[in-house]
Amino acid sequence: MTQRPVLVVLFDDVQSLDVTGPVEVFAGASRAVGASGPGESAPSASRSAGARRSGGRRAGYPIRTASLDGGPVRSHSGLRLLPDTSLAEAVADGPPHTLLVPGGEGTRRPDPALVDWLRRHAPQAERLVSVCTGALLLAEAGLLDGHRATTHWVACDHLARCYPEVDVDPDPIFVRDGRVSTSAGVTAGIDLALALVEEDLGREVALTVARHLVVFLRRPGNQAQFSAQLAAQTARREPLRDLQTWITEHPDGDLSVEALAARARLSPRHFARAFLAETGTTPGRYVDRVRLEHARRLLEDSTDGVQEVARASGYGTPEAMRRAFVKALGTAPADYRRLFHAPVD
Numbered sequence: 001m002t003q004r005p006v007l008v009v010l011f012d013d014v015q016s017l018d019v020t021g022p023v024e025v026f027a028g029a030s031r032a033v034g035a036s037g038p039g040e041s042a043p044s045a046s047r048s049a050g051a052r053r054s055g056g057r058r059a060g061y062p063i064r065t066a067s068l069d070g071g072p073v074r075s076h077s078g079l080r081l082l083p084d085t086s087l088a089e090a091v092a093d094g095p096p097h098t099l100l101v102p103g104g105e106g107t108r109r110p111d112p113a114l115v116d117w118l119r120r121h122a123p124q125a126e127r128l129v130s131v132c133t134g135a136l137l138l139a140e141a142g143l144l145d146g147h148r149a150t151t152h153w154v155a156c157d158h159l160a161r162c163y164p165e166v167d168v169d170p171d172p173i174f175v176r177d178g179r180v181s182t183s184a185g186v187t188a189g190i191d192l193a194l195a196l197v198e199e200d201l202g203r204e205v206a207l208t209v210a211r212h213l214v215v216f217l218r219r220p221g222n223q224a225q226f227s228a229q230l231a232a233q234t235a236r237r238e239p240l241r242d243l244q245t246w247i248t249e250h251p252d253g254d255l256s257v258e259a260l261a262a263r264a265r266l267s268p269r270h271f272a273r274a275f276l277a278e279t280g281t282t283p284g285r286y287v288d289r290v291r292l293e294h295a296r297r298l299l300e301d302s303t304d305g306v307q308e309v310a311r312a313s314g315y316g317t318p319e320a321m322r323r324a325f326v327k328a329l330g331t332a333p334a335d336y337r338r339l340f341h342a343p344v345d
Contacts, residue, residue, distance in 0.1 A: 003062055004200060007096035007125075009137075010067040010083050011114055013106030016075040017186045018131040019065070022100055025193035026061035028209040029201055033060045060201065061098075066090040068114055076105045087117050095124035098196070102189070103132030103152065115140050127196070128180045131189035135182045139163040148177045152185035171328075235278040239264045244279070247287060251294040252314040255287045287314075292328055295321055299337040306333055 006026050008019055067073050070086030090096070099122055119141040122128055130138050135151035136159060138144050145165040150156070156170035169175055174183035174192040183192040190213070198206035235241045243264050247255060260283055261271035275283045295313035298304055306318045310333075315321035318333070325333050 002060070004060065004097040005062045005064070006098045006100060007090050008063065008065045008100045008102065009087065009114070009118075009134075010065050010073045010081055010102075011104075011106045011111065012073045013076045013104050014073060014081070014102050015104035015132055015186065016077055016079045016081070018102030018104060018134065018189050019075075019081065021187065021190040022102075022129075022131060022193040023063055023065075024213060025190055025197060025209055026063055028212050029197045029205055030060040030062075032205045032208040033201060064090055064096075068111065068117065087114075087121075091121050091124075095121065095126075097125065098127040098129055099125035100129045100131065101134035101137050103130070103134040103136070103185075107133040107136040110137055110140055118143065126179065129192065129196070130182045131192070132183065132185045135159060138180075138182070139166050144180065144182070147180050148175050149180070149182040150175045150184055151182060154185075235275070237274070237278065239266075240275060240278055244286070248290050248294075251287075251291045252312055255283075255314065257283050288324065288328075291315065292324055295325070295333065296336065296340075299333060300340045309333070 006023075008023060010019065064085060065081070065083045066085050066087045066089070067083045068087055070083055070089065072080055072082045074080055084090075101118070101122075115137065118137060122138070122141065122143050128138065128143060130149075130151070132152045133155045135144065135149055136155065139149075139159060139162070144163065146167075148167040148169055149159070150169050150172050151159050153170055156168055159166060160168040160170075172184070173188040174181065174195065176195070181192055181196070183189050194206050194210055197209060235244060243260060246263070247260070253259075257268050257272055260275075261268040264271050266274065272283060275281075275286070279286065281289075291314045295309055295315070298309045298312060302309075304312070306321070310316065310318045310321040313321065315324065322332050325331060325336060329336065331339075
């Protein structure tokens with residue numbers, strides 16, 4: 001069986017879910033292709049050290065964790081993580097296939113020695129992966145220069161401002177650009193890991209892992225990171241705050257700037273400026289997000305036809321909705337429904 005060794009970098013104040021989520025995916029994939037014995041459950045991240053040392057040679061994804069000196073690290077939540085080895089020893093016999101760099105508060109003030117290690121050794125890995133704010137470490141090491149990348153939405157502005165050579169896309173849950181893959185916050189690392197498993201071992205293996213973890217097989221990489229309400233700030237002034245709520249409750253209404261301005265009792269020009277200043281987005285973009293989110297929910301949870309969903313979400317026609325979905329999510333409404341529609345009992 002082809003082995004694809006995975007090396008996970010550990011450091012103090014790491015986000016533990018950025019580590020354990022992808023590790024569970026890769027470990028589950030190894031089991032699914034026969035790495036574990038009959039009747040064994042999928043290996044857990046907590047067993048990675050001993051299990052990989054004793055049975056790693058059989059695994060589809062032999063997994064090792066490593067810190068700079070090989071000593072234990074403390075996650076941001078206080079969880080103590082014991083690495084398998086030091087980073088120097090981890091690459092003594094050659095680079096890993098996949099080098100995975102998690103995020104966490106520890107990426108805000110990175111250890112210069114860790115950045116230097118990444119700068120020297122990460123280019124040798126066949127695949128470079130970051131989860132959440134792990135992208136900040138890769139950017140600090142110059143490994144994202146010239147690449148399209150994403151990170152947790154809270155850190156996207158910081159990434160773009162501090163590292164102008166990086167093409168930051170704040171919307172997708174993960175971005176793949178050649179050998180470099182970056183994901184948004186926390187659970188998006190699971191989505192990215194599943195996508196990598198699907199590419200390596202096929203859809204059936206990825207589906208088996210997803211079922212075991214009780215997650216979707218794979219959210220589209222360019223699915224938005226967060227809802228319209230989370231994406232926009234809540235307006236300070238009550239008329240605009242109430243209007244935001246009204247928009248979400250009436251996606252099929254007249255949501256033109258003129259109509260919304262009249263409802264807010266402002267001139268269209270004043271309304272557009274005030275809305276942008278208080279929410280951080282234009283009325284048009286907010287309406288687009290609300291309508292897209294409403295259509296997504298109907299496609300996921302109802303049996304309404306595409307034409308009904310388009311009308312109820314304010315698109316008017318299925319073609320207008322299809323264009324909006326392809327632009328925002330990279331997938332057509334019918335394909336989105338096939339991926340996410342909840343089965344009816």
